[in-house]
Amino acid sequence: MKNMNSICFISFFFLFFFMMMNFFFTMYFLMNNMVMFLEWEIISFNSMNIVFSLLFDWMSFMFMMFVSLISSSVIFYSKSYMKSELNLNRFIILVLLFVFSMMMLIISPNIISIFLGWDGLGLVSYGLVIYYQNLKSYNAGMLTVLSNRIGDVMLLMVIAWMMNYGSWNFIFYLDMMENDFFLKIISCLIILGGMTKSAQIPFSAWLPAAMAAPTPVSALVHSSTLVTAGVYLLIRFSNLLIDTEFLKMLMLISGLTMFMAGISANYEFDLKKIIALSTLGQLGLMMSILSMGYFDLAFFHLLTHAMFKALLFMCAGMIIHMMNDNQDIRFMGGLSLYIPMTSLCFNISNLALCGIPFLAGFYSKDLILDMIMMSNLNLMIFFLYYFSISLTMIYTIRLLMYLMINEFNLMSIYYLYDEDYIMLKSMIMLLFMSVISGSFLSWMIFSYPYMIYLTMNMKLMVIYVSILGLLFGLLMSFMNINSMNKFMKTYKLSNYLSLMWFMPSLLTYGINYKFLSLGQNLMKNMDLGWMEIYSGQGIFYILKNKSIMYNLLQMNNFKIYLYSFILMMFLLMLYIMIMI
Structure with missing residues (x-):
């Protein structure tokens, strides 16, 4: 146990120092407007150079500052959250590998x-x-x-297409690629790659x-690492993507993703899934503002979102611990009386x-919504943005009502123990950042102030939509069985909306299952069938039989020679008789 604690502490200390x-x-680098490019030549052989660039x-x-801050908090949090785990070392090493990637x-x-x-x-x-x-973990992992x-695969195809330029250092070729034929192909592949990693429709x-x-992994994955990789890739390729047709398509897809995630979150009762669908909605917001050409705004929201979303997951993990590993929000309630500090962190992050x-987040x-007001957008995109913002407010208020304000619903005899101070210390660090990171990032990233002039109603549109969402959220949280009976008439529609527009089923059974069964048939009939007979396995059988025969001949067996001599004499006599 001491060894495990030391690994946690060393990892935390190293990441915090980093x-x-x-x-x-x-x-x-911001003050001096600097960019540093490092090249490390690993090998030089004849005219071929293998160079590692940074x-x-x-x-x-x-x-990197935000990733290392969140990962250090997560590792410190894991010290308590995963304390009953026998292989804690393995878990910490996996998390460190994840951060390194x-x-x-x-x-x-x-x-x-x-x-x-x-x-x-x-x-x-x-x-x-x-x-x-x-079984559930294996299925989720495979999906x-x-x-x-x-x-x-999209990135591999980009690597293949970039061979036309003579180098894979894309940073040098972004301006040159703008008027090139390969631009459309490479930009399409990059956008598709970003969509898969950032989970767009x-x-x-x-x-x-x-x-x-x-849960510590969820806090890391859904805030600053895996899901943001696609957004970051598109930001890095921003010069290449400007004024391409695919960005307009991305705007529609990301708007629909935001809308779908907001609706599904309002139907969901699993605490972690509600927060995951909220992440999906925020990724849709990042992708959509990025598709309008505001790459710095997308990066700004990516960083602010990372802070409060990591904190939200940590609070959810602590609440699940208190609830005896139960994730259903219908069994929770009145938590602010029992775990006030965790409830404070949860409410502020929400x-x-x-x-x-x-x-x-403000x-x-x-800033994003003001820029949308300034942009020349059609009514559909405008509706998707503002309706999705109200949906965010609805599921947040619903969550707060179920967790904090309603009566406790788990069982008649229960024990809610006080907060774990190791978890709280890691959460307070992120709580501080969730309050101040928006203001100090806006001063750091935008050296000049954005002054956006709008009419009073347009400026207050966000407030109107938020208040509307607040009222709807209260209405939904007060619904009882009698009011739910009215919604049974729309059972099929509710089922469709709550199951993410049947996307998990379609992707799992329609695409993954079909491709996997096709791969199995190909392997059975080709790799283990015809290709075995006419390549490796077939040659093996022929050589095996011939070698047995040659082995018998080489054993110097008198009977073999005698039989061979008699056979030869018989054939010779037969030949002479035929000739005569």
Whole structure:
């Protein structure tokens, strides 16, 4: 146990120190407007060079700072959350591998090294999702890894297409690629790869399924690492993607993802899945603002969202612990009386998610919605944005009503123990960042103030929509059996909306199952069938039989020679008789 504690402490200390170092580098690079490009020549043979490249600028340092802060908090939190785990070392090493893969992706200007980090994230996430090793975990892990594999294939195809330029350092070619034929192909593949990793429609099914992982992993995955990799990739390729037709398609898809996630979250009763669907909605918001060309705004919201979403997952993990590993919100209630500090963290992170003024989420969300007001958008996209914002408010208020305000519903005799101080220490660090990160990031990223002038009603549109969402959320949380009977008439529609538009079923049975069964048939009939007979296995049988025959001949057996001599004499006599 001491060894396990020491590994947790060393990992936490190293990541926290790395975060502080990244903070100073971020400030230095921002002040001096610096970009550092490092090349390490691994091997030079004749005219072939294998070079490992690293790109350091304010964006990569800032993102690494946030990733290392969240991962250090998660590892410190895991010390208590996973204390009954026998293989805690293995868990911590997996988390560190996950963080290392993300760092690799962040600082890579080279598509090959980006692919190493990208694939590392997919592989380690599979190991973390199946960590509890039950049937549900295995199914969720398979869905996650197969969905992410589509993005890996897209990146492999980008690597193949970039061979036309003579180097895989895409950072040098972004301006040159703008007027090139290969632009459309590469930009389409990059957008598709980003969509799979950031779980946009039709690849959304894996994100709620990945909740089968331990809660500390969910806090890390759904805030700053795996799901944000797709958004970060598109930000890095921003010069290439501007003014391409695919961005308009991405805007529609991400708007629909935001809308679908908000509706599904309002039907869900699993605490972790509600927060996962909230992540999906925020990813849709990032992708949609990115598709409008505001890449710096997408990055800003990515960082602020990482803070309060990691805190939200940590609070959810603590509540699930208190509830005797029960995740159904219908059995919870009155938690603010029993675990006040955790409830405070949970409420503040939820309010930051809603965009309540002067918390982290407000600075990015309000700016995004003001820019949407300024943009030339059609009514459908406008509706998707504002309706999705009201849905965020609805499921947040519903969650607060079920968890904090309603009466406790679990059982007649229960024991809610006081908060765990190890978990609380890690949560308070993120609580502080959830309050202040929005303001200090807006000062750091935007060196000039954004002044957006709108009419009074347009400016207050966000407030109107939020108040409407608040009222709907209260209405939904007060619904009882009698009012629910009215909704039984729309049972099929409710079923469709609550099951994410049947996407998990379609993706699992329609795509993954069909492709896997096709692969099984191919393996059975080709690899283990005809190809075995006419290649390796067939040659083996022929050689085996011939070698047995040659072995018999080489044994110097007198009978064999005698039989051979008689046979030869018989054939010779037969030949002479025929000739005569």
